[in-house]
Amino acid sequence: MLLEAIEHRPKLNWAYTVDKETVHLRIRTKKNDVERVFVIGGDKYAWDRTKEETAMRIFATDALFDYWECEVKPPYRRLKYGFRLESGSEKVWMNEDGFFNEELPTFDDFFEIAYINPEDILTTPDWAKNAVFYQIFPERFANGDSSRDPENVQPWGGKPEVDSFFGGDLEGVRQHLDYISDLGVNAIYFTPIFKAPSNHKYDTEDYMQLDPHFGDIDTLKKLIAECHERGIRVLLDAVFNHSGKTFQPFVDVQEKGEDSQYKDWFHIREFPLGVKDGMPTYETFSFEAYMPKFNTGHPEVKKYLLEAARYWIGEIGFDGWRLDVADEVDHRFWREFRTIVKEANPEAYILGELWHEATPWLQGDQFDSAMNYPFTYATLDFFAKGKTDAQKFSHSIATQLARYPEPVMQSAFNLLDSHDTPRALTIAEGDKNKLKLSAAFQLTYPGTPCIYYGNEIGIDGGPDPDCRKCMEWDESKQDLDLHAFYKKMIALRLEHSALRTGSFDFLHAEKGGSVVVYRRQDESGTFIVALNASEKEQSAEVGIEVKGEAKNGAGQQNGEGGSWSVLYAGGADTESKSEGSLSANGGKLTIALPAYGYAVLRAE
Amino acid sequence: MLLEAIEHRPKLNWAYTVDKETVHLRIRTKKNDVERVFVIGGDKYAWDRTKEETAMRIFATDALFDYWECEVKPPYRRLKYGFRLESGSEKVWMNEDGFFNEELPTFDDFFEIAYINPEDILTTPDWAKNAVFYQIFPERFANGDSSRDPENVQPWGGKPEVDSFFGGDLEGVRQHLDYISDLGVNAIYFTPIFKAPSNHKYDTEDYMQLDPHFGDIDTLKKLIAECHERGIRVLLDAVFNHSGKTFQPFVDVQEKGEDSQYKDWFHIREFPLGVKDGMPTYETFSFEAYMPKFNTGHPEVKKYLLEAARYWIGEIGFDGWRLDVADEVDHRFWREFRTIVKEANPEAYILGELWHEATPWLQGDQFDSAMNYPFTYATLDFFAKGKTDAQKFSHSIATQLARYPEPVMQSAFNLLDSHDTPRALTIAEGDKNKLKLSAAFQLTYPGTPCIYYGNEIGIDGGPDPDCRKCMEWDESKQDLDLHAFYKKMIALRLEHSALRTGSFDFLHAEKGGSVVVYRRQDESGTFIVALNASEKEQSAEVGIEVKGEAKNGAGQQNGEGGSWSVLYAGGADTESKSEGSLSANGGKLTIALPAYGYAVLRAE
Ligand SMILES: [Ca+2]
Ligand SMILES: [Ca+2]
CATH class of the missing domain: 2.60.40.10 (Immunoglobulins)
Known part of the structure; x- marks a missing residue:
């Protein structure tokens, strides 16, 4: 050994x-x-x-x-x-x-x-383990109230620039809740909605006020109430690492310098505040002068931010926080944050923006989960870019599964893209078959999948600001086939608990191969998912004897060695089908997949 | 690779x-x-x-x-x-x-x-890194006030039984501060002194009151003041995992059962409280019915215990807490504990009783340090028991050095024995040469060494209660040679910062060997310590070129390849000497050691 x-x-x-x-x-x-x-x-x-x-x-x-x-x-x-x-x-x-x-x-x-x-005890909210999220960038989703449009608003659907405004707002989201419900998701993640000068609102001016271009508190309350009626949870972005430049305490320090009562709210290296040789004289997010970093060790800063954390959850009814630049804020702050947020709502979901290994934040004392970018890279490298083979993909996924405790993996925020990255479709060079396979994996893997608005109808886009295009509401310009695919995969996930919280085992992932087959299993059933990431037809033979007793107690199931129903299958240029069945022979099941084919099977 | x-x-x-x-x-x-x-x-x-x-x-x-x-x-x-x-x-x-x-x-x-x-930032108190502790079990150190003796007090020096009392008290300690100062230690660790029925006081009756047999608050204040005048810090034992059976809230639950307002202060499995088939109907320390475990998640319990934690540090002036059964209490409690204690005194030393790997408690958010029993075992296995060879010993020490961040290692509580273990002298089967070598290592190794009262004069004792014998105050019965050895080693440590916080490198530790040689180094000087754990004369040749730049910046020192002063040396049947010098030759230094020999050298 x-x-x-x-x-x-x-x-x-x-x-x-x-x-x-x-x-x-x-x-x-x-x-x-x-x-x-x-x-x-x-x-x-x-x-x-x-x-x-x-x-x-x-x-x-x-x-x-x-x-x-x-x-x-x-x-x-x-x-x-x-x-x-x-x-x-x-x-x-x-x-x-x-x-x-x-x-x-x-x-x-x-x-x-x-x-x-x-x-x-390491607990994460059950609802998050069973959620499918939809991420909305409010300025670009829907303009429901043009009376609140910013000045210089651009026509809906124009090319987004760093500083363009298109007039999206909360009323727009509310008006499209039928669309969101119809897609089948049961949770929304909003990027920031507090008052801020930029279109992305990551430069907060006031943590206790909505951005007036997005709506007022009544619109928001109505929106949350309607979401909750539909069984949709709502997650909000919190930017507690830094404020914006127009945040009143920072304005005060800009004006009064060392005499400002707020001077210790930030990390000031030199008065007066300014930029010297391209470098702000105060700590910032990156080197962005308009994003001054908070001194989150200061008791007044803590009090202010933690009260905001409590208020929006406890009094307004958000179901959790996504924490921007979470790794640059101190652990003490996050521990107090967790205590306050979970007191306000024990079921609140706390999601950190962490691009790298997140273990230090995921021990039960800080976050429930992290933005799972390692998942993103592994998934897109295989399905969208063809950069890795099936074996390497399965190894990346296994490393991730081993790195975190199970409750954390089951609420890991699994995304293909976001407002911070190019769209998955663009990474796949416009190939919708590749996007479909990426999404098929995302929606049949443990964790909390999140769909970036518009992916489901074929919106593309390169790096920020191009990935923040306006949502397309003209059905004739939406990819309805893609939409139907997303809808079906979401429905399958929500219908079958095994596809959410069941055990996960690779059955097939060969060196040099382009097919992966994996099993999801719990007491409600056993499922096999097969995905072919190549432009050629492929067939995979998998052994389906149970390798060991599954942790949840599900073992050899009736029919597991026998008949399998095809719940959903399809591929490039292939009509999707959701019928038929396959039979195993001597503990071996052969699954034929068309080019870019996918199949979800269930043990009969 | x-x-x-x-x-x-x-x-x-x-x-x-x-x-x-x-x-x-x-x-x-x-x-x-x-x-x-x-x-x-x-x-x-x-x-x-x-x-x-x-x-x-x-x-x-x-x-x-x-x-x-x-x-x-x-x-x-x-x-x-x-x-x-x-x-x-x-x-x-x-x-x-x-x-x-x-x-x-x-x-x-x-x-x-x-x-x-x-x-x-992971900080631990500087004073702890530079301290030599003396552990006192108050009931057995000195009887300074016989008016406070318990009933049935036994004559001083009798054989200790589980429930015997000998009348030791705080006034006794105060009267012997000259002795303690003369030994040279600069910190005292007291096992518990709060009101409790037992002689060891780990079954607290009242966390806000001294045990009346030990003295009153004025005696304590006087004792702490006199210690501080002498530059001696004082550490107190906290038993926050469980109370005693006479603790008023637990008495209330015993009496009123489910109607007690304190019923949630403990973990009750079944009312009325009792012992069924040898098992208490409530959670306890081990299965000890007289030590009911606290529910440290309960807000009132927290409030009560954390107020005690604050009071004795902030108002009475103790310099830190040693936390009994620390690993059975939740991490949340300890995080709040640290915040409150460090607010009361930022220099307070927080020491957890942890017998095994303590990483989860030593990340800067809970304890500064742990009772370093892994050090104890490695040291005694080699020097006292001869169970391991020099190489294995050096490997055990290296594993420990690698396991913890440097600030934690530098304040690790390095003990040879305690009230919970047999005395080191007894483990060495009475061989004082072996005790000396163990102590020589303890006192020239990074961390916070602690000497259990009486070891320095040759008190022995097997497992509890035998290891809790009365201190011997009759000089004719004290081992004065051993005392002089301890005094010299303590003085050397406190004189030379390199022996405390300098870098540590093994220079010699061979397979099958019984000699270890190691270097301690900082900007103030370079030292070599050589220890021979065998009954035979041995000699060790060590290379003394600098292997890499030491982290603290001390590199090749003047004379390091040349002359070395003998600061202190001796061995079995050998008069200790503290003079003479050795010369290296071609980067090699040969150190001859008598049976059970020790030598502390300094680069000239
Ligand atoms: Ca609008
Ligand atoms: Ca007494």
């Missing part, structure tokens, strides 16, 4: 509590190096009576490693544990001190979950 | 901020596998202008791995970074996505310290 590859540490993604009784344990070994792993666990105060062995199963495999997992329910909420790894006749025991060739005489140096405290 | 062995993750011990400008980065590689490692870092918003390479150095090596470290000072407090690893002509680049055989075209997937926020 390659001992150097074996990794386990207390807490993090390796050992965490999911409810008052349950601990998830994980360990990493070199790929194909270890045949069996067991957890030896018990209560340290009653070892002999409680000692128990639990077999682990491989739940993910990437380029270098196998990742093993099991669930343990310690009888007295305390767990002392070590591992035994076996390969052929070789046995290795592991505790916190390292590796041993014989069974350890004591459990003294075992790892430990000292006590499962309810306060430390 | 063995890619499976390479480990780096954001934050934790791998990437942390030590001040507003400085980041420490670390990476792990297979032992002897990689020749050079470089960090490629820069500001993501000004990459081309700020990109810089920094060479890493190996700062620790254990059985399987080399651990590399470097310091980076990002110009705008933001750091995006990746690694380049080199071995011969092989080059490997590493970012968050894995390993690559060629230079990465972009830094998009690099690791990231998004922003150095002052609130997230």
